[in-house]
Amino acid sequence: MTGHARSGRALWHARRLFYLADGPWHRRAIYERLGSLRYSRPALFDLDATLERHLPQRGGVFVEAGAHDGYTQSNTYYLERHRGWSGLLVEAIPALARKAVRRRPRSRVVNCALVPTDRAAATVTMRYDDLMSTVAANGRSATGRAHTGERAYLVEVPARSLTAVLDANGLAQIDLMCLDLEGLELDVLRGLDLDRHAPRYLLVEMLEHDRQRAAFDALLGPRYEAVERASPYDVLYRRRA
Numbered sequence: 286m287t288g289h290a291r292s293g294r295a296l297w298h299a300r301r302l303f304y305l306a307d308g309p310w311h312r313r314a315i316y317e318r319l320g321s322l323r324y325s326r327p328a329l330f331d332l333d334a335t336l337e338r339h340l341p342q343r344g345g346v347f348v349e350a351g352a353h354d355g356y357t358q359s360n361t362y363y364l365e366r367h368r369g370w371s372g373l374l375v376e377a378i379p380a381l382a383r384k385a386v387r388r389r390p391r392s393r394v395v396n397c398a399l400v401p402t403d404r405a406a407a408t409v410t411m412r413y414d415d416l417m418s419t420v421a422a423n424g425r426s427a428t429g430r431a432h433t434g435e436r437a438y439l440v441e442v443p444a445r446s447l448t449a450v451l452d453a454n455g456l457a458q459i460d461l462m463c464l465d466l467e468g469l470e471l472d473v474l475r476g477l478d479l480d481r482h483a484p485r486y487l488l489v490e491m492l493e494h495d496r497q498r499a500a501f502d503a504l505l506g507p508r509y510e511a512v513e514r515a516s517p518y519d520v521l522y523r524r525r526a
Contacts, residue, residue: 305435310356310388317366326363327356330516332488333363339486339512339521340364340461347372348456348484350399350447350473351465353416355385355392360463360488365391372461373454375399377411377442378418395450397443399466399473409444413437419467446476459484468492471500479508487522488515 303309313324326333345368347361352374356362364370371391376382382396398409398420410421414437421439451459462484464470470489487509491497494517501520502511509522 325367327358328360329358332360332515335515343369345370345460347461348459349463350375352376352385354381355388365389373456378413393454397445399447400444400476401472402446402476406444408441411440411442417467447473448476448478451482461486463488465490474504483508483524485524488519490519492518
């Protein structure tokens with residue numbers, strides 16, 4: 286192994302240990318105490334900054350499904366911590382949901398897998414894959430743990446429709462909903478009663494944008510218009526007036 290390769294591998298291990306020790310979360314706290322927001326916008330592709338352009342007000346209400354640990358790549362952390370927003374986080378992996386409870390004091394955290402309304406089973410088997418955890422039957426390749434070296438595992442969690450979750454938590458007026466569900470977003474949206482729960486803005490991840498976009502536009506078109514392709518994998522919709 287060359288010196289360059291050894292150096293690269295050592296750096297990978299250092300980053301892995303930093304991540305596994307919740308280093309990014311603790312680093313954020315240090316910078317915030319010093320008055321810096323350098324690590325307070327953790328969303329991928331600067332999505333939190335994009336959302337703030339459309340939703341500049343303070344004190345809004347959000348729903349984020351696929352919330353992970355409440356900080357890592359979160360689209361709503363900045364809004365809660367620095368813009369006075371509050372809302373609901375949905376995370377299927379129990380260990381991650383417990384972290385989100387500790388990290389997001391203004392949010393309610395629901396530990397469940399979101400499913401279409403007509404799904405009969407009471408539980409779903411999830412496969413832990415860190416940032417790309419998904420329903421075990423989804424069949425997507427496990428790549429989310431590539432930078433951590435962690436082991437995958439299966440866990441059984443409650444299955445609930447998005448409408449049922451919103452009803453149980455008394456949420457009617459929602460300013461922003463973010464769906465990051467590793468390819469299952471369309472199925473989950475079919476479990477949302479838009480007559481009663483139509484968020485002002487809806488950010489939807491589309492891992493295969495060119496193939497998936499038409500189906501989302503068809504489902505949402507009567508109520509929503511596309512505002513922009515907010516990232517290579519996300520489209521932002523706005524409720525029609």
